[in-house]
Amino acid sequence: MNIPSVGSLFLFFLVHVASAQQPIHLIPQPVDVQPQQGTFTISKTTTISYNQPKAQAVAAMTAQQLNTPTGFGLNAKSGKKGAIQFDLNATPNPKLGKEGYTLDASSKGVVITANEPAGLFYGMQSLIQLLPKEIESKKPASAAWTLPAVRITDYPRFAWRGIMLDVSRHFFSKEDVKKYIDEIAKLKYNTFHWHLSDDNGWRIEIKSLPKLTEVGAWRVQRSGHFGDRLDPKPGEAVPYGGFYTQEDIKEVVKFAQDRNVTIVPEIDVPGHSMAALAAYPELSCTKTPVMVNPGTAFATWYGNGTFKMFQENTLNPSDEKVYEFLDKVFTEVAALFPNPYIHVGGDECYKGYWAQDPGCQALMKQLNIRHVEDLQGYFMNRVEKILKAKGKKLLGWDEILEGGISPEATLMSWRGIKGGIEAAQMGHDVVMTPSTFAYIDYQQSDVDPPIYAMLRTKKSYSFDPVPEGVDAKHILGGQANLWTEQIPTLRYAEYMTYPRGWALADVYWSPKESKNWEKFVPRMEAHFDRADVAQVNYSRAVYDAIIKTSQKNGKLVLELDSEVPNLDIYYTIDDTMPDAFSTKYRQAVELPEGPITLRVITYRAGKPIGHLIVMSRDALQKRAGR
Structure with a gap:
């Protein structure tokens, strides 16, 4: 009897948890996303099928999108047993409307269901976004073509x-x-x-x-x-x-x-x-x-x-x-x-x-x-x-x-x-x-x-x-x-x-x-x-510093901010190039008189991430007058 070691069990646990918690980063954000246990991996033997002739075009487009980076040569076929299945509802689901869809991905495969071909098309877009970024390649790429198990119900807010x-x-x-x-x-x-x-x-x-x-x-x-x-x-x-x-x-x-x-x-x-x-x-x-x-x-x-x-x-x-x-x-x-x-x-x-x-x-x-x-x-x-x-x-x-x-x-x-x-x-x-x-x-x-x-x-x-x-x-x-x-x-x-x-x-x-x-x-x-x-x-x-100025009590006041949270903002006004050892912005600053030049850059995790922004005092003064 082959008993797995404690180390291998722990590794299995980590991989299992990691796959269950694999982040799902879809744009636009679906109405409802329910992560499930497990993953599904697309291979050269994966089958793609559709249940009605009106669904054929989306299924074929999916195969084409997958084939370029994977090199698998997948084809879409009529039927109901594909590992990636596109189904049009015989009885429309009123919640989904004309453009909504459901996507059910498990370790067995993916089923995308909709009332109309448009819904299947949008389900396909979510399917592609669930796969690794290499799926966007315009030439054969190397990746594990794996997506997380998930149940999605989705439909648009606006027509x-x-x-x-x-x-x-x-x-x-x-x-x-x-x-x-x-x-x-x-x-x-x-x-x-x-x-x-x-x-x-x-x-x-x-x-x-x-x-x-x-x-x-x-x-x-x-x-x-x-x-x-x-x-x-x-x-x-x-x-x-x-x-x-x-x-x-x-x-x-x-x-x-x-x-x-x-x-x-x-x-x-x-x-x-x-x-x-x-x-x-x-x-x-x-x-x-x-x-x-x-x-x-x-x-x-x-x-x-x-x-x-x-x-x-x-x-x-x-x-x-x-x-x-x-x-x-x-x-x-x-x-x-x-x-x-x-x-x-x-x-x-x-x-x-x-x-x-x-x-x-x-x-x-x-x-x-x-x-x-x-x-x-x-x-x-x-x-x-x-x-x-x-x-x-x-x-x-x-x-x-x-x-x-x-x-x-x-x-x-x-x-x-x-x-x-x-x-x-x-x-x-x-x-x-x-x-x-x-x-x-x-x-x-x-x-x-x-x-x-x-x-x-x-x-x-x-x-x-x-x-x-x-x-x-x-x-x-x-x-x-x-x-x-x-x-x-x-x-x-x-x-x-x-x-x-x-x-x-x-x-x-x-x-x-x-x-x-x-x-x-x-x-x-x-x-x-x-x-x-x-x-x-x-x-x-989005990583660049936001520069605001105002006049308070005759002084030019500088405020810095960022769109992306948790960025560090560093600045200089002494004609030196700013880096992570320059003055870190923490609160509004009264700028001194004279022909100063502001230089600002953002960092994250100790690395520069935003563009260097350079602004003269005249430009800062004009901004205060807006």
Whole structure:
């Protein structure tokens, strides 16, 4: 009789306990996670099966995802006995809805159950995240392909979970767009808002209006900070840009559908139309030819949110040819995108040229309106009738409220949540996407190149799309917006998206009650490691010090903090480089007079973890005056 030694029994106990306590770091956080005893290991003999033809695509996608890093060559087959089993419910489980799922992993295998294929797809994403980070590799990798035993019940809080990508300011290739959609689908986002037109480029082929892409898709080459660039010169070449053919659009739409992502196209009107006017200047009030803007300063912004344009970028609401033009555009756009919505922008529309235009003045008199702002309401109602004729619903930014919109119109609240609250109280459906929480083009810390404002991951994570006193039935969900004035490449788009896109995935999917920043941090850090393997870029700005200053009793006072808990913060003001032997921050500090320079760095467990931040006294003084 072979009696195991005490040492081997103790080792078995440690391994058993370790496997039972293996951390589960899923994003977004599921509704209910119940860890169980044991593990399941995927091998080359593992079988994958599905119980209905509608489940085949998800099962096949799972096999493909597993095969690349493991090299196993697994196949999905019809049946009910797979070690990894995808089952559609014969009788729907009302708790799960259309996108929910259950995942039951034991030492025998994994069973994922859902009412609809979308639920199986999201169950698959959780399955992949339960496996070691090497599962994200794009080539064969070495790992123990083991996942912990667990029972998960999961379904989304909101039906609309979106990310917008602006491809006007910088053109992103079809393959880049597909890669970005694939990444967000893994996080259970189900809506991709595609910002296809603006002042800086028209990106979608309209066959009945060929100059939109022949002219509107191209601009002069410029470098430097957006808004500070040199104006185009007459006759200058326009090599920068690009557009999507209608065949490209169909390919991307199909790719997204396969990942349960709905694409919502945006054609931004009546403002932000300089690229369209470059192609067809007769649609403006002045009829003056313009060029596609390369990122010059073509407006002056005042502190109260108002502005003045130096160049015309608005369509003429009094010209019937404008509506003929839009009918052609939306006829072709509606045919390409099967979702119910077309986003028509409506934001930041400068009305100064309307106020001076005889045709607009005559229209105002005809409509018996006194304020030029009300012309936008007229314009939007005309646009909505065009969309309705195509079987589409109007969706726009919160400015569309200002001129009056029909009860069927849906609104995206971006200037804070005020517009969303007003729209919901009026009975409109609303997507909450306030810049203060969801504009992921904003700086993530003081090391990022400067842009309009700062938005830290912790603040994004704190967002609740349902304001107090608002009926939740009118809040469709939320969305992150990635404007690309300062984002020329997909790698940098990823850097700006993550980890804020991970935080907002939790906000839009997970129960409000489960929100806990301290518990999110280790999940985020696990996804840093997974993103490294997947070759997806991200920012580590969450580790950077937060620098705050104030004036108290004539003194400049410094306060330091961090998003990630339990970091040590070290600083110097004596022109030396800070390290773990420098002054450790413990409480607010009165800074001495004189031309000092602050240098700050964060450490964890004795190792530097954040970026070095350097700030002059003048910069600190300005920060105190905010």
